[in-house]
Amino acid sequence: xxxxMFYIGDWQKAPEIRALSxxxxxxxxxxxxxxxxxxxxxxxxxxxxxxxxxVLARQVGFPVDVIEPLLSELxxxxxxxxxxxxxxxxxxxxxxxxxxxxxxxxxxxKGWEVKSLLKQNSSTCLSKIQAKDESLLKICLSKIQAxxxxxxxxxxxxxNESENEDEDENKESNESLFSLxxxxxxxxxxxxxxxxxxxxxxPKVKILSSTRxxxxxxxxxxxxxxxxxxxxxxxxxxxxxxxxxxxxxxxxDFDWCLKSSNFIRIxxxxxxxxxxxxxxxxxxxxxxxxxxxxxxxxxxxxKPVFDxxxxxxxxxxxxWDNLCKSxxxxxxxxxxxxxxxxxxxxxxxxxx
Numbered sequence: 058x059x060x061x062m063f064y065i066g067d068w069q070k071a072p073e074i075r076a077l078s079x080x081x082x083x084x085x086x087x088x089x090x091x092x093x094x095x096x097x098x099x100x101x102x103x104x105x106x107x108x109x110x111x112v113l114a115r116q117v118g119f120p121v122d123v124i125e126p127l128l129s130e131l132x133x134x135x136x137x138x139x140x141x142x143x144x145x146x147x148x149x150x151x152x153x154x155x156x157x158x159x160x161x162x163x164x165x166x167k168g169w170e171v172k173s174l175l176k177q178n179s180s181t182c183l184s185k186i187q188a189k190d191e192s193l194l195k196i197c198l199s200k201i202q203a204x205x206x207x208x209x210x211x212x213x214x215x216x217n218e219s220e221n222e223d224e225d226e227n228k229e230s231n232e233s234l235f236s237l238x239x240x241x242x243x244x245x246x247x248x249x250x251x252x253x254x255x256x257x258x259x260p261k262v263k264i265l266s267s268t269r270x271x272x273x274x275x276x277x278x279x280x281x282x283x284x285x286x287x288x289x290x291x292x293x294x295x296x297x298x299x300x301x302x303x304x305x306x307x308x309x310d311f312d313w314c315l316k317s318s319n320f321i322r323i324x325x326x327x328x329x330x331x332x333x334x335x336x337x338x339x340x341x342x343x344x345x346x347x348x349x350x351x352x353x354x355x356x357x358x359x360k361p362v363f364d365x366x367x368x369x370x371x372x373x374x375x376x377w378d379n380l381c382k383s384x385x386x387x388x389x390x391x392x393x394x395x396x397x398x399x400x401x402x403x404x405x406x407x408x409x
Contacts, residue, residue, distance in 0.1 A: 061093045062154075066358070067356055070357050070381055070382050071352075072349075072352055072381060072383055072384070072389075073134040073135055074136065075382075075383075075384045076134050076384065076386055077130060077134060078127075080123075080127055081127045081131055084117065084124065084127045084128070085131055085136060087116075088101060088148075089148060091108070091113075091116060092146075092147065092148050093151065098151060098155040099147050099148050099149075099150075099151035099152035099154075100140070100145050100152065101113070101145055101146040102145060106143075107140075107143050108145075108146070110125055110128060113128075135353065245265060245269070245270045245273045245274075247283065248273055248283075248286050249262045249265055249269075251283070251287060251290060252290050252311055255290040255291055255293075256290055256293055256294050256300075256311075257294070258294065258300040258301070259293070259299075259300060259308060259309060259310055260308075260310045262311045269311075269312070272312070272315050272316075273315065275317075276315055276320060279320075279324070289323070289324070292323060292326075292329070293309065293314055293323060295329070295330065296323075296328040296329060297330055298328050298330075298366070299314075299323075299328050327364050327365060328366075337397070337398050337401045338394070338398065340365075341393070341394045341397040341398060341401075342394070344363075344367070344368040344371075344393075344397065345390055345393050345394065345397075347363060347364075347365075347368065348363075348368065348372060348380065348393065349386075351363070352380060352381055357377065357378050357382060360377075367397060367400055367401065368397070370400060371393055371396045371397050375392060375393065375396065
């Protein structure tokens with residue numbers, strides 16, 4: 058590609074870029090140009106080998122003692138990453154965009170080849186496709202199948218007689234399915250009764266709907282025994298946040314707890330109570346790292362997703378746009394840690 062896409066808005070709003078010195082920003086621009094022209098797009102290579110600091114210094118025209126501290130500054134703020142296998146510097150965004158471009162290119166070529174081959178004689182079409190690429194064969198077969206289904210769209214009258222002959226067999230099959238559903242419903246009812254017995258601070262489940270039955274069946278893949286379900290509901294009951302013992306005005310319910318994303322968070326202890334102030338400080342530090350990760354991932358143009366409800370609340374109070382555009386990361390971290398601890402203390406020293 059002759060031209061490199063450069064997103065001015067992202068450059069000006071990225072907190073790690075704004076935190077750099079002017080010299081470090083200039084070096085990063087030079088490195089981006091070199092990585093764009095590299096044989097492996099997005100990776101700082103020369104003849105297939107990682108570019109050393111000495112070589113980089115010669116390429117940008119500055120002494121090594123000037124380049125070394127600037128590289129350290131870039132790495133300290135997480136502007137670039139290094140490959141584990143050889144330590145080569147690479148730009149995360151450029152590498153990902155390069156992979157996406159390649160996927161689209163390959164997909165476009167495959168689509169063109171399928172159209173071309175399908176226009177040829179049908180007796181040689183499949184053999185040619187299989188010789189070129191197995192994935193092309195699958196695409197072609199799916200297109201042929203769709204064509205045959207369209208051609209047979211009106212050929213259902215002759216099948217009515219055979220359907221009548223199999224009617225008795227279908228009835229037996231339906232009866233067995235009905236019995237299976239009844240057995241599943243009994244097991245699901247046991248789980249609902251267990252929830253109502255253990256989670257006494259949450260709304261009772263009064264109706265076992267088909268939607269709830271299907272949800273319970275999905276969760277049975279992880280909670281295989283009644284004892285597993287008992288431990289899960291006891292964990293829910295022990296959480297002050299889920300039961301609104303913190304006075305936040307919200308509490309969970311049966312459906313919320315079994316929702317896939319919430320179910321995983323409960324299992325992983327995201328809503329367990331925090332025991333003391335040291336635990337609060339430790340969690341606050343971990344959650345700040347997650348905030349930084351989200352800033353780099355979605356920037357101010359996207360919407361961050363946090364597993365910890367308390368983190369989401371702190372970010373809401375500070376303002377996501379303010380965090381993304383800030384030029385003082387240390388001050389933001391202190392502000393975040395303070396608000397996180399304050400809200401945790403307000404909740405009785407409990408986490409979310």
